[in-house]
Amino acid sequence: LANPASEALQGQLQQSHPAQIAEMLTGLPSEDRQKVVEALPSEAIPSVLAEMQTAVRNSLLANLDVGVLTETVCVLPEPYAAKLLESLPNNVADEIRETLDPKARERIDATLEWPKGTAGRLMHVDAVSVRAHVTIAAAQRYLRFRKTAPHNSDGLMVVDRANRYLGKVTYAALLTNPPEATIESILDPRAVAVQASLSEEETARLFEQRDLFSVAVVNADGALIGRIAVDDVVDVIRRLADQRMLNLSGMTREDDTFGPVLPSARKRAIWLGINLMTAFLASSVIGLFEHTLDKIVALAVLMPIVSSMGGITGSQTLALVIRGLSIGSITSLNARRLARKELAVGGLNGVLWALMVALVTMLWFGDFRLGLIIAAALVLNMTVAALAGWGLPLLLTKLGQDPAIAGSVLLTTVTDVVGFFAFLGLATVVLL
C-alpha cells in the first residue's frame, strides 16, 4: 500500500461500515491487514474489531497498543468485550482490567461469570426495566428522561420489587396503547425469559421458533440480569452452521481462510493423520486376501466401487441425522423409526445399484459369478452404511461428542472395512 493509494484507502475507509471494513480485512493476508488497521482512525478500530471473526481479530491484537485495546474493551458491548479480553495474553488482559473503571469491570465480569457457549455469554447487561403497576405515560416519561434506549432493544423489561422478571412490554405496545393504561395490562405474552446457563444453541432455537427480536436473561433465582438481542443470535446461528459444515471435513471455524500457511497445515494434519490410520486399516483388510487378489485382478479393479458407494449412502444419512439433531427434530422417540426408514432407503438403493453394477461387471469381465459377488457386497455394504450413518451420530451425541467432527471419518472406516471384507471375502469363498 503506497502513500497515494493509502490516502485513497483512508477516504474509502471513512465511508465504510465497520462490518464492511472487517470483511475486507478478512480477505487480506496478515501483513496487509496490519497496514489497513494503521490507516484507520483509532476511534474506529474498536467497532471494526467487534465485527471480526475471532481468528482474524487475534491476528491483529498483538500489534495494537494497550491504550487502543482498553478503549476497545470500554466501547464494546459486554459480550464482545468479554470475548476480546479472553483472547488476549493473561498479563495484557489483567493490565486492561485494572485500568477499567470499577463499573465497567463489573459489567464485563457479570458476563464472564457464565461458561462459554451459554446465554450468559451472549447477554448485554444494559436491560432497562420498569415495575408492573406504573402507567404507560410514566414509562414514556422515564424513557424521555433517559434520552436513549439500549442499542437494538425492542422494549422494556418488567420486574417486581426484588428485580424478579415478570415479562416484557414492547416499545410498539407503549406507542399504540392509551397512556393511562398500566404496564401490567400490556405485558407481551410471548415474552419468555431464558436462564443464563441455557446453551447458546438452545437460545438460538428459541429465537427461531418464536420469531423473537430480543429476550430477557434471568439467573437461577429468576432475577433479571440482562438481555439478548437477535443480531447476536444471528451470529450464533451462522457460526454453529459454519462449524457443522467445516467439521464434516475435520476443520474448525477458527481456520483463518487467508491466514498463514503453517498453523493451517498443522490443524488439518491431524485430520489427515486420523484418516491415514483408518485407510491403513482398510488396506490391511485388503491384505488379508492377498492370495485371492493375486489370482483375480478384476477384484482389485472393482474393489473401490463397493467402498465408495457405501461411503456415499452413509454420508447422506449422516448429514440428515446431524441436521435433524441440530434443529432438534430427531428425538429418542422417533430415532428408531428413522433407522427403519434409512435402512429401507439404503437397502432399496443398494438393490437398484447392485443390479446395475452386476450387469456392467458381467459385460466387462465376462464373469457371471463376479457380478453376483459384487452385487451382494454392494447391498450388504449400503445397508450397513445406512445403519452406521444413523447410529454413529446418535452414539456420538450420547457420548457427549459432536457428531459432525468424528462422524464422517468413523463412517468411512466402517464403509471401507465392511465393503472390502464383504467383496473380497465372498470372492474367496465363491471363486477360489
Added chain:
Amino acid sequence: LANPASEALQGQLQQSHPAQIAEMLTGLPSEDRQKVVEALPSEAIPSVLAEMQTAVRNSLLANLDVGVLTETVCVLPEPYAAKLLESLPNNVADEIRETLDPKARERIDATLEWPKGTAGRLMHVDAVSVRAHVTIAAAQRYLRFRKTAPHNSDGLMVVDRANRYLGKVTYAALLTNPPEATIESILDPRAVAVQASLSEEETARLFEQRDLFSVAVVNADGALIGRIAVDDVVDVIRRLADQRMLNLSGMTREDDTFGPVLPSARKRAIWLGINLMTAFLASSVIGLFEHTLDKIVALAVLMPIVSSMGGITGSQTLALVIRGLSIGSITSLNARRLARKELAVGGLNGVLWALMVALVTMLWFGDFRLGLIIAAALVLNMTVAALAGWGLPLLLTKLGQDPAIAGSVLLTTVTDVVGFFAFLGLATVVLL
C-alpha cells in the same frame, strides 16, 4: 392415537406454541401427522402450517379442506400465504384466490410478483409510514389511533409525498426524544432500504453485517412497497446453511426426514448414480494397469491410501472455499492468493504424510522402492487435490452452478483418478 390419549393430546396441543406443534409434527410419520392435525382446533391450523418445513406442510395439504386452506391464506402474513398458494395444485390455488377479498388478493399478488429467492418474496406489505416534516407527538397520536403496530416491526418508515423511501425512525427513538422534535431530526442513519429484486442471500448478509431488526423494501423507483423483519431472515440463514451442508452429500432441504421411503430413495439414487459413474472411471484407471497389478499385490493393497488422503485434503479446501464464497469473504481479488496458500498447505501435509506412509510401507512390505513410489504419488495427489478443492467451487460458481452440490463428487473423481494414475503409473515405470 386412541381416544383417551387423543383427549390428553388435545389438552397438550392447546398449551403448545404453534412452532412447537409444527416441530412435533415433523418428527411423526405421515399417517400420525394427519391425526394430530385433525385433533387441532381449526383456528390453530393456519399458524401451525406457517411454522412448518415446506416438505412436511406439503404432506398435509392434500387432506385439508378448501375452507381451512382459505382461512390459512387469509390469516398468514403475505410471504407465507404466497408460499402456501404456490405449493397447492393450480385449480385449488385458483379457487382460493377467487374467494379472497380483493384487498387480500392484491397484497398476496404484490409479493408473488417478485421471483422466488428475492427480497420481494420475504416482504410483508403492511409497513406503516409517516412524512418527514411531522412531529414526534403527531406520529405518536397516529400510532395510538391505529391501536396496533405491524407484527415484529421496530419502527415507522419515512416517505415523501410520492411514497419514496427517505429513512426509518425506530419506536425507541419516538419514545426517547422530545415530542416537539420532527421525524426528520431523528431519522435512523443505519436504516438502508433494499431493492425487492435483491437476492435473499444478499438480504440476509446485509442483516448480519448491520445487525438489523428490520429493513424497508423499495421498488426500482425507490417507492416503499414493504418491509422485511429479522425473524424471516433468520429462517433464510438457517435454510441456506442447511442446504449447503446437505448439498455436500447430494441431498436437498426438501428431504422430509421422517417422510415415506420411496421418494427419499429416488432422490438419493441420482447422487449414487453419479458417484457410480465416477467410481467406474476410477476403476478403469486401475484397469489400465492390470499387468502391473497382476504382479504386485502390494500395489492393490496400498492403492486406496493414495486416493483417500487426496480426497480428505481436497474436501478440506473445498469446505473452506464454499464457506468463504457463501459469506462473501472470497472475491476475484484474493482468490489467487488463497490458491497459493492452499497449495502450500496441501503440499506441506503431502510431504509430511508421504514420509510417514513411505516408512510404514518399507517396514510392511520390505521394499524401499515401493515406499518411494507411494510417497511421490501422495505428494502429487495431495497437491492436485488442494488445487482442485480451490478451483472447482470457483469454476462452478462462474458457470452459475452451486459448488456445494457438484463440488464434492467432482473432487473425489479428480483425487481418485490422479491418485490411482500416479501410484500405478509410477509403479509400472519403476518396478516393471
